[in-house]
Amino acid sequence: MVPTLYRILAGFVVGVLVGGSLGASAGIYPNIAQFLLPFRWVLSSVPGIVLVILAMLWCGVGSTMVVVIVALTVTPTLYLGMQEGIGAVEGNLREMARAYRLSFRKRLTELYLPAVSAPLMSSCVVALGGAMRVAILGETLGASQGLGYTLAVARSNLDTAELYAVALISMLMVSLIEVTLLRQFRKKLQRGEKA
Structure with a gap:
C-alpha cells in the first residue's frame, strides 16, 4: 500500500506542477494554448493501457514507470x-490591472x-481518481510491489476476496488523499482569495 501511495502522490505532484504551469501559460497567452492543443488531445484520449505500455518501454518496470503514467x-x-x-477572467479586468x-x-x-480556485479543485479531484486507476494498472503489469501487484497475484490465484480488498483499499486511499491533502489545498486557496 505504501509504495502505491508514494507513486500516486509523486506522479500527482508532477502532473499538478506541469499541467498547472502549462495551463496558466495557455490561459494568459492564447498562442501557447493553440500550440499545446494537439498534445492535450493526445494525452486526454490515449487509453491508460497504452500509456502503461509506452511508459514500460521508456522507463522499464517499477516505480518510475508508475510515477510517469500518473x-x-x-x-x-x-x-x-x-x-x-484563467481564460474566464474578463479581458476588461486584465486591461484594468495592466492600466493600474x-x-x-x-x-x-x-x-x-x-478565477482558478473552483476549476482547479475540481480538476484535482477528477485527476486523483484517474491517477489511482492508472497507478494500479501500471503496478499490475509492471511492478513487484504495491496494490496493483497484489491485484495481479490475487487474479492469478483466483482470490475474489483479495480482489475486493484491493478495490476497497484503493477507494479508501483516494478518499484519504482527498480529505487530507486536497481539503488543505482548498483552504489555502480560499485564504489566498480572502487575502
Whole structure:
C-alpha cells in the first residue's frame, strides 16, 4: 500500500506542477494554448493501457514507470482546469490591472486566484481518481510491489476476496488523499482569495 501511495502522490505532484504551469501559460497567452492543443488531445484520449505500455518501454518496470503514467494522466486534466479558470477572467479586468500597473502578486491574488480556485479543485479531484486507476494498472503489469501487484497475484490465484480488498483499499486511499491533502489545498486557496 505504501509504495502505491508514494507513486500516486509523486506522479500527482508532477502532473499538478506541469499541467498547472502549462495551463496558466495557455490561459494568459492564447498562442501557447493553440500550440499545446494537439498534445492535450493526445494525452486526454490515449487509453491508460497504452500509456502503461509506452511508459514500460521508456522507463522499464517499477516505480518510475508508475510515477510517469500518473503524471501523464494528471497533466491534461490540470492543464484544462487552469486554462479554463484563467481564460474566464474578463479581458476588461486584465486591461484594468495592466492600466493600474498592479504588481504580479496583486494580479495573482486578486484576479487569477479567485478565477482558478473552483476549476482547479475540481480538476484535482477528477485527476486523483484517474491517477489511482492508472497507478494500479501500471503496478499490475509492471511492478513487484504495491496494490496493483497484489491485484495481479490475487487474479492469478483466483482470490475474489483479495480482489475486493484491493478495490476497497484503493477507494479508501483516494478518499484519504482527498480529505487530507486536497481539503488543505482548498483552504489555502480560499485564504489566498480572502487575502
